[in-house]
Amino acid sequence: MLETPRIKTVDISAQKMIFKAELDKVETAWDRYDAMQPQCGFGETGLCCRVCWKGPCRIDPLGNGPKKGICGADADTIVARNLLRSLCVGASAHTEHARHIAHTLYALSENEAPAYAIKDEHKLLDVAKRLKIDTEGRSITEIAKEVASVSLEDFARFHGEFRWLNAVINPLRKAKFEALGIMPQNLDSVVVNGLARTHVGSESDPLNLLLAGARVAIADVSTMAMGTELSDILFGTPQPTMTTANLSVLKKDAINIALHGHNPLLCEIVCDVAATMNDEAKRLGASEGINIVGVCCTGNELMMRHGIPLAANYLSQELTIITGAVEAMIVDTQCIMPAVVETANNYHTVVISTLDDNKMAGATHISFHPETAIEGARKIVQLALDAYSRRDPNKVDIPTNTQKAIGGFSYEAIIAALQMVDKENPIKPLIDNIVNGNIQGVVLFGGCNNTRVVHDYNYITMTKELAKRNVLVLATGCAAGALAKFGFMTQQATEDYAGDGLKTVLTAIGQAAGIGGPLPLVLNMGSCVDNTRAVRLANEIANTLGVDLDSLPVCVSAPELMSEKAQIIGTWATVLGLPVHIGIVPQIIGSPFVTSFLTQGIEETLGGKFIVEVDPIEAANKLYTEIQKRRQKLGI
Amino acid sequence: MSDVVDNIFIYTDPERCMGCHSCELACAMSHSSYDFNSAVLAGVVLIPRNKVIAIKNQTTTAQCVQCEAPCLDACKSNCMTREAVGVIKIDEEKCIGCKLCFKACTYDSITMVEIPQEEPTDGKKKRKKLKAFKCDLCFDRIDVDGSLHSACVEACPTDAIIITRDNSYRIKSLSLRGY
Numbered sequence: 001m002l003e004t005p006r007i008k009t010v011d012i013s014a015q016k017m018i019f020k021a022e023l024d025k026v027e028t029a030w031d032r033y034d035a036m037q038p039q040c041g042f043g044e045t046g047l048c049c050r051v052c053w054k055g056p057c058r059i060d061p062l063g064n065g066p067k068k069g070i071c072g073a074d075a076d077t078i079v080a081r082n083l084l085r086s087l088c089v090g091a092s093a094h095t096e097h098a099r100h101i102a103h104t105l106y107a108l109s110e111n112e113a114p115a116y117a118i119k120d121e122h123k124l125l126d127v128a129k130r131l132k133i134d135t136e137g138r139s140i141t142e143i144a145k146e147v148a149s150v151s152l153e154d155f156a157r158f159h160g161e162f163r164w165l166n167a168v169i170n171p172l173r174k175a176k177f178e179a180l181g182i183m184p185q186n187l188d189s190v191v192v193n194g195l196a197r198t199h200v201g202s203e204s205d206p207l208n209l210l211l212a213g214a215r216v217a218i219a220d221v222s223t224m225a226m227g228t229e230l231s232d233i234l235f236g237t238p239q240p241t242m243t244t245a246n247l248s249v250l251k252k253d254a255i256n257i258a259l260h261g262h263n264p265l266l267c268e269i270v271c272d273v274a275a276t277m278n279d280e281a282k283r284l285g286a287s288e289g290i291n292i293v294g295v296c297c298t299g300n301e302l303m304m305r306h307g308i309p310l311a312a313n314y315l316s317q318e319l320t321i322i323t324g325a326v327e328a329m330i331v332d333t334q335c336i337m338p339a340v341v342e343t344a345n346n347y348h349t350v351v352i353s354t355l356d357d358n359k360m361a362g363a364t365h366i367s368f369h370p371e372t373a374i375e376g377a378r379k380i381v382q383l384a385l386d387a388y389s390r391r392d393p394n395k396v397d398i399p400t401n402t403q404k405a406i407g408g409f410s411y412e413a414i415i416a417a418l419q420m421v422d423k424e425n426p427i428k429p430l431i432d433n434i435v436n437g438n439i440q441g442v443v444l445f446g447g448c449n450n451t452r453v454v455h456d457y458n459y460i461t462m463t464k465e466l467a468k469r470n471v472l473v474l475a476t477g478c479a480a481g482a483l484a485k486f487g488f489m490t491q492q493a494t495e496d497y498a499g500d501g502l503k504t505v506l507t508a509i510g511q512a513a514g515i516g517g518p519l520p521l522v523l524n525m526g527s528c529v530d531n532t533r534a535v536r537l538a539n540e541i542a543n544t545l546g547v548d549l550d551s552l553p554v555c556v557s558a559p560e561l562m563s564e565k566a567q568i569i570g571t572w573a574t575v576l577g578l579p580v581h582i583g584i585v586p587q588i589i590g591s592p593f594v595t596s597f598l599t600q601g602i603e604e605t606l607g608g609k610f611i612v613e614v615d616p617i618e619a620a621n622k623l624y625t626e627i628q629k630r631r632q633k634l635g636i
Numbered sequence: 637m638s639d640v641v642d643n644i645f646i647y648t649d650p651e652r653c654m655g656c657h658s659c660e661l662a663c664a665m666s667h668s669s670y671d672f673n674s675a676v677l678a679g680v681v682l683i684p685r686n687k688v689i690a691i692k693n694q695t696t697t698a699q700c701v702q703c704e705a706p707c708l709d710a711c712k713s714n715c716m717t718r719e720a721v722g723v724i725k726i727d728e729e730k731c732i733g734c735k736l737c738f739k740a741c742t743y744d745s746i747t748m749v750e751i752p753q754e755e756p757t758d759g760k761k762k763r764k765k766l767k768a769f770k771c772d773l774c775f776d777r778i779d780v781d782g783s784l785h786s787a788c789v790e791a792c793p794t795d796a797i798i799i800t801r802d803n804s805y806r807i808k809s810l811s812l813r814g815y
Contacts, residue, residue, distance in 0.1 A: 038655035039655060040655055041653075041655045041656060041695065042656050043656075045654075058656070058793055062651070064795060065795060066793070
């Protein structure tokens with residue numbers, strides 16, 4: 001039977017590299033996806049239980065097969081338990097990320113991390129104030145030490161105030177959590193507690209399991225804020241910078257180093273060290289020296305802070321290597337396909353893993369520690385220089401359609417731009433324009449890529465659809481990657497796609513901020529851990545209006561999500577009171593209870609809910625309807 | 637299809653199939669001397685005679701529908717037989733891997749499988765050895781009373797797989813697969 005080949009991506013440079021992969025006989029995620037079809041329906045519906053070794057048990061959602069596992073757990077218990085486990089894993093990933101950065105800040109204050117410095121003292125003081133740390137008459141190092149200590153205490157805090165939570169969650173929301181009894185005590189034990197509940201013979205009440213998930217989510221938003229804000233202290237708070245995006249940012253005449261993963265600790269130092277080794281690269285014949293590009297969220301971190309070009313988001317990571325022009329791919333943690341090692345074996349690329357708790361099978365491992373960061377980074381860059389001599393020019397094919405992008409819209413950068421309009425009360429112009437309807441609402445795009453949908457298509461389609469209806473679009477993570485690659489983070493995109501009201505506002509702010517035209521159509525708020533930048537902005541609006549987040553015309557969308565981190569982020573956004581669209585059918589639909597609670601029931605208590613819609617146009621319609629409902633309630 | 641009306645065959649209801657591949661595993665086991673765990677531990681590759689496939693948003697299985705059997709006429713090594721219940725069966729021991737049945741099959745239901753060979757000791761070039769595999773409804777597991785115990789039917793957790801003589805199911809199964 002003949003079938004039309006399915007479209008894999010709408011990214012033209014990615015399409016070109018998928019074609020090259022076929023010619024080079026190199027496998028990609030799409031090939032592995034095809035080989036995996038059809039995928040098991042029990043797993044897809046969340047009805048496969050592997051909690052104990054009596055199983056696996058699976059519930060038949062259709063026929064006359066088993067309706068209970070061997071222990072008696074039914075579909076609702078099994079699905080809720082599986083979901084809670086995933087949420088705990090997602091939260092753990094953020095916890096380890098934040099802990100690593102807090103440790104580095106502490107080491108710095110003890111003079112044990114010579115590669116690092118406090119790059120943003122103003123941010124340090126701002127964070128200290130929000131953590132209720134006394135700054136009067138104290139040195140920067142003393143304050144940094146206490147910020148780091150208080151943060152580290154939050155991981156295992158059993159007494160006193162959970163500082164990061166109080167810095168992130170607004171008082172009205174906190175009261176709701178307290179009433180529901182879902183306030184977490186700290187960052188670590190909430191995850192352990194969540195996992196313990198899923199042990200065989202432990203909790204079977206699906207609602208209580210879901211509430212445990214909500215509790216993990218509340219801790220998670222706090223730990224993510226810690227990760228982002230401490231990174232800003234160490235590496236600087238992002239400010240708007242012009243950069244470029246998509247695979248064409250690789251250079252034929254340069255030694256290309258791709259930094260991939262999520263943690264800014266290493267990549268920042270690699271950038272510093274590479275800058276000192278440019279001459280050596282030129283001596284080796286690379287006339288353009290060393291060219292650093294980003295992949296995934298490490299890429300976003302670098303794009304936000306230094307305007308370093310972003311080559312790829314999650315699903316185009318292998319394609320970066322397939323250009324044949326990458327000397328080294330340096331990886332830290334999360335969302336790195338194990339496949340990149342095999343892909344690299346087909347070219348001259350060396351894949352270097354750097355974290356002792358994130359080794360990659362078959363990769364070269366160079367152990368990275370904050371104390372010895374510079375030496376480690378030098379070794380890594382040297383490996384890239386060595387690889388250059390092995391590059392086969394016949395295998396090099398770099399796409400040529402570079403896109404411009406403006407990144408760096410941190411909370412502070414947005415407030416600074418708004419201050420140009422109203423110095424005293426910067427949030428006021430934003431609120432005024434929401435009230436007068438120039439801006440109908442705000443949608444934050446986040447999440448991943450997923451082989452189940454056409455790569456990047458949902459982001460592009462939904463953004464066009466929402467922007468023309470005057471919805472302000474923010475983006476993080478691989479959503480930001482997709483929108484940057486398509487030129488949606490440019491002033492031209494505002495001219496092309498924004499509705500009249502939105503265009504007026506973006507132009508007014510852009511001109512006041514002195515950038516000679518409108519702000520870009522989509523504001524890039526950073527990597528996926530940086531979603532809390534948007535929470536801070538939303539809280540600022542809510543606090544000014546004296547309402548809670550569930551009253552604001554603000555929605556979240558993860559139209560191509562896959563990772564457990566994305567699942568927990570979606571969950572906290574829901575728990576914070578926002579409608580969250582997901583464009584992938586979640587692995588919960590085997591339980592009628594869990595499905596109806598997360599898409600309906602939760603709205604009554606917490607104001608947020610999940611909206612599952614796989615069609616991007618229909619999804620945009622649904623989010624717009626949510627925005628209108630909220631506007632009506634606010635009487636605007 | 638006049639003489640196939642009575643032939644017995646496997647049908648998988650796409651409305652019920654979860655695409656879990658349990659039937660593939662059961663089929664592969666049923667046609668070998670290994671049980672699942674020992675095969676996994678020994679690293680033996682077992683090959684199913686059916687295949688779980690996805691058509692649009694539905695999943696079902698593809699295997700031989702025991703039709704009028706052009707394969708049977710094509711076979712020159714006399715390893716294919718039509719059994720009493722209407723099952724077309726290959727004696728895999730006798731099969732010489734000539735591919736004639738594979739080419740004759742209208743519905744792409746015969747798989748040619750390469751059988752691992754030991755390195756020849758006399759310095760000659762290693763030759764590929766092929767065998768033809770197809771669904772035989774686990775005919776070896778037939779009861780004295782003539783009832784069949786097809787492994788896939790027994791393994792299906794949602795009872796999506798049935799064994800039937802109803803020709804309308806044969807037409808449905810083939811049209812699902814695009815024939």
